[in-house]
Amino acid sequence: xxxxxxxxxxxxxxxxxxxxxxxGYDRNTxxxxxxxxxxxxxxxxxxVPAVGTPASFTGMFTGEHGSGSMEEPNPKHWQxxxxxxxxxxxxxxxxxxxxGGFHYNALMSGHFGWDRGWDEYEDHLWVEDxxxxxxxxxxxxxxxxxxxxxxxVVDLKRTVQGELPxxxxxxxxxxxxxxxxxxxxxFLWVLLIDTHHPWYAPSEYHEWDQPGIRTTYALNxxxxxxxxxxxxxxxxxxxxxxxxxxxxDEFVRRLETELEEHGHGDDPLIVHSDHGDExxxxxxxxxxxxxxxxxxxxxLVMENVGETGRVSGPTTLLDxxxxxxxxxxxxxRIADRPSLLGNERVDRDYVTVQNILDSDRRIAAAVGEExxxxxxxxx
Numbered sequence: 001x002x003x004x005x006x007x008x009x010x011x012x013x014x015x016x017x018x019x020x021x022x023x024g025y026d027r028n029t030x031x032x033x034x035x036x037x038x039x040x041x042x043x044x045x046x047x048v049p050a051v052g053t054p055a056s057f058t059g060m061f062t063g064e065h066g067s068g069s070m071e072e073p074n075p076k077h078w079q080x081x082x083x084x085x086x087x088x089x090x091x092x093x094x095x096x097x098x099x100g101g102f103h104y105n106a107l108m109s110g111h112f113g114w115d116r117g118w119d120e121y122e123d124h125l126w127v128e129d130x131x132x133x134x135x136x137x138x139x140x141x142x143x144x145x146x147x148x149x150x151x152x153v154v155d156l157k158r159t160v161q162g163e164l165p166x167x168x169x170x171x172x173x174x175x176x177x178x179x180x181x182x183x184x185x186x187f188l189w190v191l192l193i194d195t196h197h198p199w200y201a202p203s204e205y206h207e208w209d210q211p212g213i214r215t216t217y218a219l220n221x222x223x224x225x226x227x228x229x230x231x232x233x234x235x236x237x238x239x240x241x242x243x244x245x246x247x248x249d250e251f252v253r254r255l256e257t258e259l260e261e262h263g264h265g266d267d268p269l270i271v272h273s274d275h276g277d278e279x280x281x282x283x284x285x286x287x288x289x290x291x292x293x294x295x296x297x298x299x300l301v302m303e304n305v306g307e308t309g310r311v312s313g314p315t316t317l318l319d320x321x322x323x324x325x326x327x328x329x330x331x332x333r334i335a336d337r338p339s340l341l342g343n344e345r346v347d348r349d350y351v352t353v354q355n356i357l358d359s360d361r362r363i364a365a366a367v368g369e370e371x372x373x374x375x376x377x378x379x
Contacts, residue, residue, distance in 0.1 A: 004096075004185045006267040007327050010255065011189070012248050013053060013105065013196040014287060016276025017046070017297045019245060027208070029245040032253040033271060033301060040303035043315045043340070047296050047367050048275050050355045051289035054078055054107045056274040057114075060320045061088040063335030069356045070289060079113035088321040088334060089187065090117030095330045098183045102175055103191035104166035120182075122174055124166070164213060165200055168192050168251045175255070179262050185328070190255070192248050197224075197277070197286060199240040201247035208239035216240060223285035234280050241279060268305050268327045272317065273298035289355040291365035291374045296353045305341055314367045315340065316351035 017023040020030050022037045023044070049059020050066060058066030058081070068081030089099045100120040108114045109125035168190075178188060194201065198220035200213055211219065211233075219237060223230050230237065252271060259265055276295045278284040287295050300315065305327060319337045326339035338344040354364035361377040 004329065005327065006184060006186050006188070006264055007097075007324055008255070008259065008264075008267060008269045009187070009189045009324065010252060010269070010271045011057075011191040012245075012271070012273040012299070013191060013193050014275060014277045015195050015245055015248070015273035015299060016294055017273075017299050018293070019242060020299050022301075023299065027242055029242050030249040032249050032256075033299075036252070036256075036269070036271070036303050037301045039308065040301060041305055041307045041309060041311065043300040043311045045313060045367070045369075046272065046298050046300035046315045046317060047351050047353055048273075048298055049316065049318050050353060051275045051287055051291070051295045052355065053105060053274050054112065054114075055289075055355055056317070057108065058082060058085070059318050060274075061334075062086065063318055063321050063333075063337040065318070065352070065354050067356055069358060071357060073107060075111045075113070078107075082113055086334065087116050088324060089189075091321075091325065091330070091332055091334065092187050092328060093117045093119070095325070095328055095332070096185065097328060098186040099189075100178045100182060100186065101189045101191075102171050102178070104171070104193045105191055105196075108191060120178060122171065124171070165198060166193055167202065168194055168248075172254070176258055179258055179264065187324070187328075190251075191274075192251060194251075195241075195244045195248050195273075197241075199237070199244050201240075201243040205247040205250065206239075206243050207246050208242055210236050210240040210243055227280075227283055227285060230280070230285070237285070238279050241277065266304050268302065270300075270302050270305075270320075270324070272300045272320070289363050291353060291363060291376075293372070296365060296367070307341060311340075311345075313369045314348060314351045316348070318351075 019025050021028055022034050022042060048056045050056045052070035055066045055068060055070050058068060062085040066081060068078050093099055099118045101118050102122050104124050106125055109123040110121060111125050115121040175190060198216050200216045219233060223237060259267065275287050276298055277287050278294045281294050282290060282292060319340050321334040322337040323340040325332050326341055338346050350366045350368040352364060352366050354362055356362050364375045366373045
């Protein structure tokens with residue numbers, strides 16, 4: 001690969017591999033990404049570093065399993081957990097890349113320490129220090145969180161108001177401006193939260209029948225806390241999930257069109273997810289860190305990376321950061337991890353996934369080509 005090429009990383013939140021046709025699904029949830037995979041490079045068994053967005057991205061952006069716990073969703077905990085780790089955007093910035101990140105995920109916000117190394121970072125979080133109203137809202141949320149009712153209050157508010165979830169179209173203009181004006185070489189990262197529950201895509205992307213917005217919010221709350229109440233509603237929940245993937249696929253199509261219009265159609269593009277979701281399997285919905293393939297196996301597709309075809313066997317996304325540095329022409333490798341490309345790619349007997357629960361406990365999995373071992377401290 002040549003030096004100084006732009007690199008684009010698209011991360012889908014909560015998308016499991018087996019809901020994509022390229023991985024055997026019987027619904028055409030990703031018509032555009034499937035074309036990219038057919039002509040590009042597809043990893044058939046990509047395993048995340050951890051389950052949960054900040055835990056997974058800690059591994060992907062630092063090359064090491066994280067020390068932060070998904071049971072501690074507060075900013076100070078995650079700032080401290082990652083304070084001594086070199087992050088991918090910091091290294092790319094040192095390599096001369098102009099970096100831009102765009103998303104709507106509060107757990108990946110600057111408030112949690114994820115804005116390090118970015119020239120542009122739009123996380124759409126309340127700015128507590130500069131905005132009185134936002135500071136009030138943030139403090140109220142923290143108080144409700146301490147009482148253990150924050151998510152209930154937020155879900156209730158959205159259900160009553162019929163408020164639509166955040167959509168990638170709301171940040172599309174910012175992404176276009178970045179592509180148009182960013183100095184080269186640039187690294188563009190977009191994290192789509194559209195595929196995260198409550199799973200409600202715009203109505204024109206309702207390829208499969210699903211409930212209205214208020215019912216969707218009600219089901220979103222019930223399915224993760226009172227799973228026995230979901231019952232016959234499961235098919236509509238699956239439909240809603242698949243519709244959001246179809247909507248995320250449209251983002252990739254729109255992004256590639258924009259890149260081509262600005263002369264970046266030959267730049268490397270990577271599309272992946274940070275973890276999957278359970279849809280009633282094992283009696284669960286959402287992404288508790290139970291280490292089944294429903295939450296650990298995710299899509300990983302690349303194009304314009306100098307290779308095509310399909311890679312079988314377990315692949316760990318702990319190597320994603322070093323892969324991006326490889327594409328950047330850098331000799332640096334995060335945590336001495338190898339790239340997933342070329343002669344550096346390691347055919348591993350197994351890869352590992354792990355989540356810290358607290359200082360004394362963790363949940364983990366080892367994944368081989370034809371086997372998987374799960375460990376939970378409670379058996």
